Amino acid sequence: MHDIRTIRDNPAAFDAALSRRGFDAAADHLLALDEKRRSLISEAQAGQARRNEASKAIGAAKAKGDEQAAQALMTEVAELKQRLPALEAEEKAASEELNAALATIPNLPMGDVPEGEDEDDNALIATHGDKPDFSFAPKEHDELGPPLGLDFETGAAMSGARFTLVRGAAARLHRALGQFMLDTLAGEHGFEQVVPPLLVRDEAVFGTGQLPKFSEDLFRTTDGRWLIPTAEVSLTNIVRDHIWGEEELPMRFAALTPCFRSEAGAAGRDTRGYIRQHQFEKVEMVSVVTPEASEDEHERMTVCAEDILTRLDLPFRRMKLCTGDMGFTAARTYDLEVWLPGQDRYREISSVSTCTDFQARRMNARFRREGEKTTRFVHTLNGSGLAVGRTLVAVLENYQQADGSVSVPVALRPYLKGLDRLEPAA
Structure with a gap:
């Protein structure tokens, strides 16, 4: 606002x-x-x-x-x-x-945001890691995944398009990734772990900017609540309608939750595979800071997401989104795009945005400096750390072997009781 x-x-x-x-x-x-x-x-x-x-x-x-x-x-x-x-x-x-x-009016872009209409106009900031060199033609995850437990057919038969049943080795990998991400953010980067509600009221999704313009992107329950499209909604609303002391800031929250999106504007995009789903899991980061700290916090949060990709030894790049590709509430967004050798392209795996005081005004979230009577609006930031399903796709494609098995990244092996390879079912 x-x-x-x-x-x-x-x-x-x-x-x-x-x-x-x-x-x-x-x-x-x-x-x-x-x-x-x-x-x-x-x-x-x-x-x-x-x-x-x-x-x-x-x-x-x-x-x-x-x-x-x-x-x-x-x-x-x-x-x-x-x-x-x-x-x-x-x-x-x-x-x-x-x-x-x-x-209905979006946040204003910061001065360093490049002008443009869509993702083709985004600016490359940096590239990290080496792309894997295969002695065979790498497969896409939708071909690798089914023998490992990505059951697209049963998911679709049960719930319709853009739903997947995850079983066996893929389910173990999925769980390991989520726990690894949450442990890294909480244990290494100071985020407080939160288990938030998945159903929220109108004022919560209004506060983070999904209402009133983007209701078609959400799922609504019969009693009028909304299924969260991301834990950003629940985590950011922790500070709504409250005046915090400056000494209580920054606040940093992280949660691993299911997310639900109708994908109303994505017809025809990524209809195959596990990239774009109605239901998926994601680890979300939210920071609440003073205006003076928000610039550094944006960089800090982006580095936190990059650290997870680095620990998984996945090649990726950082992009600065152009004015036409940013989300409604963002003043600046960095996208992290992971390399998918099966697709021979980079794909978005995390977006980290600073919203300045735009969401705080919608939520009436303020703070007071010591000795001052007046209050100011906090600044809010959010980002993926990371999208679990897309990270699973990246691991499958980057760690695939010629026989259809998948090597387990070293960072994940403790979560899989030392298992170093996922074998396809016969």
């Missing part, structure tokens, strides 16, 4: 930043709504002040014996008594109209 005062102070800069994201100018419309709201507030305040003044004057007029003046004042007070509730209702409606308009 944007601060209308900032827009009021520099509407041209606001529209210029929106234009970088491919959005039409909005400042004039927003300021017109704001002016209507402020005018109604002023009228209501003036009316209340006049009502109080006239009420006091009635007694003075009666004391002087001026009944005509007293009657005129009583008539005025009666009219104001009727008008003021209507003004309050109009002001409330005007405020709701302004907030509804603000709620």
Whole structure:
């Protein structure tokens, strides 16, 4: 959510930043709504002040014996008594109209975000690790996976497209990856482990920006709750509607949860295999910091995600997303893309975003410095550390052997009781 005062102070800069994201100018419309709201507030305040003044004057007029003046004042007070509730209702409606308009406008990009329309315009920041050199033609995971337990047919028969049953060796690898990621973030990087709710209310998904514009990307239950598309929703909402002491920041949370996405905008994309599912597991990182710390925290969180890929010895690269490819709440996003030799391309495995105070305003999450009476909005950041299913795909493709088996990354072997190879079923 944007601060209308900032827009009021520099509407041209606001529209210029929106234009970088491919959005039409909005400042004039927003300021017109704001002016209507402020005018109604002023009228209501003036009316209340006049009502109080006239009420006091009635007694003075009666004391002087001026009944005509007293009657005129009583008539005025009666009219104001009727008008003021209507003004309050109009002001409330005007405020709701302004907030509804603000709620549909994305965060503004930081100055270093490259301009562009889609993923083709993203900027390469760095490449890490060496791509594996195979003596055979590497297979894609949807061919490697079934003998190891990726049961696409049963999952689809049970639940429909974009659902997979994971069994046997693949299930063991999947569990090991999730626990390894969570242990690394909590044990090595200071994130507090959290087991959050998977069902949340409207205000939670509004706070992190999925509502009102992206409801079609979510699943909703019969009682009106939402299945989380990522643990970002639950973890970030830990700080909603609260004023924290500066000494309590930073807060860093991590959770391994199922995630649920309708993939409404992904028709025809990744219909084969395990890349794009309606249900998947992901380890999510969320940080809540002061504005001064958010720049360093963005880099820190990205390095935390990179560390997991490095420990798994998976080749990857860091990309800075362009203005047209960033998410709604992000001011800057780094994507980590892992190399998939079967596909002969890099694929996104983590997105790490700084949202500045955009989500905090929607959630009313603030902090107070010691000795100050005023409060400020916190800054929130989120990122994948990592998407478990996509990491499983990366391990299968990068560690595949000519006989269809898969070597287990050294970092995962303690989680598999020392097992160093996954063998395909006969």
